Amino acid sequence: MNTLTVSPSPHVHSGDSVKKNMYGVIIALLPALAASIFYFGIGAVVVTITSVLACVVFEYLIQKYLLKNKPSIFDGSAALTGLLLAFNLPTYLPIWIIIIGSLVAIGIGKMSFGGLGNNPFNPALVGRVFLLISFPVQMTTWPTPIISRLHYFGITPEILDATTGATPLSILKEGVSNGVANAEIMQQLPSLSELFFGLMGGSAGESAAAALILGGLYLLIKKIITWHIPVSIIGTVVIFTTLLKLIHPDLYAGPAFHLLTGGVLLGAIFMATDYVTSPMSHKGMLIFGIGIGVITVLIRIFGSFPEGVSFAILIMNGFVPLIDKYIKPKRFGEVIKTQKA
Amino acid sequence: MLKTFSLGGVHPEENKFSAGQKIETLEIPEQVSVLVAQHIGGPAEVAVDKGDQVKVGQIIATAAGFVSTNIHSPVSGTVLKIDTIIDASGYRKKAIIIKTEGDEWEANIDRSETLVKEITATPQEIIRKITNAGIVGLGGATFPSHVKLSVPPGKKCEVLILNGVECEPYLTSDHQLMMEKGEEILVGTKILMKALNVDKAIIGIENNKKDAIEKMSELSKSYDGISIQPLKVQYPQGGEKQLIDACIGKQVPSGKLPIEVGAVVQNTGTVFAVYEAVQKNKPLFERVVTVTGKSVKKPSNFKARIGTPISQLIDAAGGLPEDTGKIIGGGPMMGKALTTTDIPVTKGSSGILIMPEEIAKRKPSQNCIRCAKCVSVCPMGLSPYLLMTVSEKSVWDRAEEEKIMDCIECGSCSFTCPSSRPLLDYIRLGKGTVGQIIRNRTNK
Numbered sequence: 075m076n077t078l079t080v081s082p083s084p085h086v087h088s089g090d091s092v093k094k095n096m097y098g099v100i101i102a103l104l105p106a107l108a109a110s111i112f113y114f115g116i117g118a119v120v121v122t123i124t125s126v127l128a129c130v131v132f133e134y135l136i137q138k139y140l141l142k143n144k145p146s147i148f149d150g151s152a153a154l155t156g157l158l159l160a161f162n163l164p165t166y167l168p169i170w171i172i173i174i175g176s177l178v179a180i181g182i183g184k185m186s187f188g189g190l191g192n193n194p195f196n197p198a199l200v201g202r203v204f205l206l207i208s209f210p211v212q213m214t215t216w217p218t219p220i221i222s223r224l225h226y227f228g229i230t231p232e233i234l235d236a237t238t239g240a241t242p243l244s245i246l247k248e249g250v251s252n253g254v255a256n257a258e259i260m261q262q263l264p265s266l267s268e269l270f271f272g273l274m275g276g277s278a279g280e281s282a283a284a285a286l287i288l289g290g291l292y293l294l295i296k297k298i299i300t301w302h303i304p305v306s307i308i309g310t311v312v313i314f315t316t317l318l319k320l321i322h323p324d325l326y327a328g329p330a331f332h333l334l335t336g337g338v339l340l341g342a343i344f345m346a347t348d349y350v351t352s353p354m355s356h357k358g359m360l361i362f363g364i365g366i367g368v369i370t371v372l373i374r375i376f377g378s379f380p381e382g383v384s385f386a387i388l389i390m391n392g393f394v395p396l397i398d399k400y401i402k403p404k405r406f407g408e409v410i411k412t413q414k415a
Numbered sequence: 416m417l418k419t420f421s422l423g424g425v426h427p428e429e430n431k432f433s434a435g436q437k438i439e440t441l442e443i444p445e446q447v448s449v450l451v452a453q454h455i456g457g458p459a460e461v462a463v464d465k466g467d468q469v470k471v472g473q474i475i476a477t478a479a480g481f482v483s484t485n486i487h488s489p490v491s492g493t494v495l496k497i498d499t500i501i502d503a504s505g506y507r508k509k510a511i512i513i514k515t516e517g518d519e520w521e522a523n524i525d526r527s528e529t530l531v532k533e534i535t536a537t538p539q540e541i542i543r544k545i546t547n548a549g550i551v552g553l554g555g556a557t558f559p560s561h562v563k564l565s566v567p568p569g570k571k572c573e574v575l576i577l578n579g580v581e582c583e584p585y586l587t588s589d590h591q592l593m594m595e596k597g598e599e600i601l602v603g604t605k606i607l608m609k610a611l612n613v614d615k616a617i618i619g620i621e622n623n624k625k626d627a628i629e630k631m632s633e634l635s636k637s638y639d640g641i642s643i644q645p646l647k648v649q650y651p652q653g654g655e656k657q658l659i660d661a662c663i664g665k666q667v668p669s670g671k672l673p674i675e676v677g678a679v680v681q682n683t684g685t686v687f688a689v690y691e692a693v694q695k696n697k698p699l700f701e702r703v704v705t706v707t708g709k710s711v712k713k714p715s716n717f718k719a720r721i722g723t724p725i726s727q728l729i730d731a732a733g734g735l736p737e738d739t740g741k742i743i744g745g746g747p748m749m750g751k752a753l754t755t756t757d758i759p760v761t762k763g764s765s766g767i768l769i770m771p772e773e774i775a776k777r778k779p780s781q782n783c784i785r786c787a788k789c790v791s792v793c794p795m796g797l798s799p800y801l802l803m804t805v806s807e808k809s810v811w812d813r814a815e816e817e818k819i820m821d822c823i824e825c826g827s828c829s830f831t832c833p834s835s836r837p838l839l840d841y842i843r844l845g846k847g848t849v850g851q852i853i854r855n856r857t858n859k
Binding site: 078079080081082083084085086087088090091092094095146149151189190191192300349350351352353354355356359402403404405406407408 | 421422425427428505584656660666667668669671739740741742743747748749750751752753754755768770774775776777778781782783784785786787788790791793794795796797798800801818821824826827829830831832833834835837839840843
């Protein structure tokens with residue numbers, strides 16, 4: 075007879091794994107990647123490949139030579155960080171800046187805390203915000219969709235002026251600060267249906283709302299994420315901007331505009347739902363999402379940056395330990411139900 | 416929408432290979448090893464000596480106190496010795512070894528198959544008979560049944576809930592018993608209702624046993640006050656607190672017993688034993704055991720005498736498969752991995768599950784990625800990831816604060832964890848220590 079294995083129960087496992095979850099998120103990002111390549115062409119391809127490769131290579135090197143433990147690059151988490159970082163970058167960004175961003179994301183954002191599971195802040199956003207502060211010009215040079223498809227910064231610099239433009243959010247911010255009426259600004263902006271399909275300047279992967287929602291549905295169906303974080307962020311942004319619009323229709327854009335521009339959907343569905351940096355209880359997730367929604371709108375309306383999703387998520391990441399300490403899941407038998415069956 | 420419990424839960428592959436297999440009576444073994452500790456509570460005290468002649472159903476060890484039970488001889492023959500043998504825990508425990516000679520039963524046991532419907536015993540007599548018959552919870556928890564039936568003063572039982580859920584994957588013994596002995600189970604239910612002085616009983620059955628739901632619903636029409644509650648398939652619905660929640664929508668408060676919400680829960684197999692004890696004077700010395708597994712040739716449901724070595728059951732199910740990597744006493748979620756096939760059947764043996772080598776070993780544990788899946792599946796609303804960490808770091812006061820003692824050890828957390836972390840192992844460790852700390856504190 076064979077040797078019998080003796081171990082405590084349970085003796086079966088769901089078969090779920092870190093790998094499955096990570097690759098699940100990567101699959102969910104593919105529609106948005108396709109949209110990105112469709113709108114921004116060559117630049118989207120260069121930025122994505124550079125970022126993913128750099129993140130995976132940096133994780134491998136750090137694990138092998140600095141931490142001296144077994145590299146785990148095939149679990150998909152480094153590739154996912156790379157993909158998310160790419161999605162948050164403009165597609166004209168020079169390769170060397172992307173590599174610096176990847177190093178900061180993986181090296182400082184993730185590995186310095188002990189690797190997968192230990193980082194308090196979303197690594198891709200740490201990389202992105204580092205680049206935004208360090209290279210403000212390059213990080214806000216937005217290619218115009220479709221006409222920029224065949225160009226990449228550095229290869230064809232002479233056409234740069236013709237193929238870059240502002241994002242809807244920065245047009246709005248500038249207009250408002252110059253005292254232009256809201257209705258007038260809106261005329262310069264793409265229509266809501268154009269926004270829904272991503273026809274606007276912006277980071278590589280954030281623009282195509284339709285593709286992001288599709289990916290989000292996949293994550294929900296596959297039970298990789300729960301609805302709590304995306305719904306609370308989106309709900310908060312909608313409620314907050316609706317209130318502002320009602321108070322001062324001339325000054326503020328409506329909820330649909332805020333939802334479809336910038337990184338709200340990418341942030342709500344893919345960035346804030348990062349397992350490691352979000353709360354553990356459903357109630358905690360709701361608080362976390364509401365916080366992100368409120369801070370995003372505050373930065374967009376009252377801050378100096380036109381967009382605030384990245385900052386909002388990073389700020390709320392910092393609150394996660396506190397949320398987990400005080401917000402506990404609903405316990406069985408805590409409240410005795412009185413209704414009869 | 417079918418009813419189920421309100422928090423957490425998982426749905427492992429059901430793999431009920433032995434479903435629908437008729438209960439076969441296993442041949443009486445040549446020798447039995449009857450453990451004296453087959454229940455929760457004090458081990459029974461041995462009441463026979465080496466060389467004594469015993470009959471089937473004769474008491475061979477007596478209950479040591481209120482939370483303990485009598486043990487009866489499952490065979491007739493001679494007591495060979497009182498010795499220690501390895502039991503399901505892997506430790507050596509005291510057992511009575513009997514050599515079988517013939518099959519002579521105690522004279523007062525009614526061996527016929529006739530259904531006795533009329534309940535003549537008074538509530539006191541019922542409880543006394545159940546106590547004498549050594550009946551324990553046959554679902555696997557093995558808590559002495561008479562203790563549950565003794566409602567503490569000031570409390571009132573309003574409903575009897577029967578557990579026909581069999582939420583553990585693979586196991587089918589309760590299912591098959593309902594199919595074959597449905598009427599007996601209903602009479603048993605009536606007996607318990609009389610003993611508890613309640614007029615309402617609910618039999619909870621999961622929806623993967625549609626035939627049993629149909630059959631029991633049909634039969635229960637002629638029994639007043641008994642209703643069948645079909646339930647959504649969700650593990651651990653067979654947990655006492657989860658079943659009460661699923662059936663009557665009441666949650667037993669932390670650290671309290673079901674009677675707090677007016678409920679008493681018994682397993683359907685236990686109720687069948689109650690029927691036999693009260694109507695047929697038959698003590699608990701045999702039970703239905705499922706023998707199953709992916710590579711088992713003939714997954715079966717056997718009626719086996721207590722004390723039969725499990726090797727005999729495995730042989731009867733087609734022998735130990737080549738690829739065996741693990742043998743489990745009970746189901747895959749809460750059962751115990753056994754160290755040898757010499758271990759005897761006990762009152763709590765609901766099944767023997769044989770796992771192939773390739774799924775016998777756990778996957779290596781990885782870092783926690785804080786996915787919160789353990790939190791969402793915990794049926795008690797605990798935070799398994801946190802309980803594991805505080806147990807690992809021996810922060811016992813925090814473990815107690817986080818209600819580690821509420822854990823029912825269902826294993827849903829370890830089952831779900833994408834990083835294959837040994838959550839329940841550490842929580843068990845923590846429960847042991849915290850339980851000891853609480854006992855020391857209350858004893859002072």
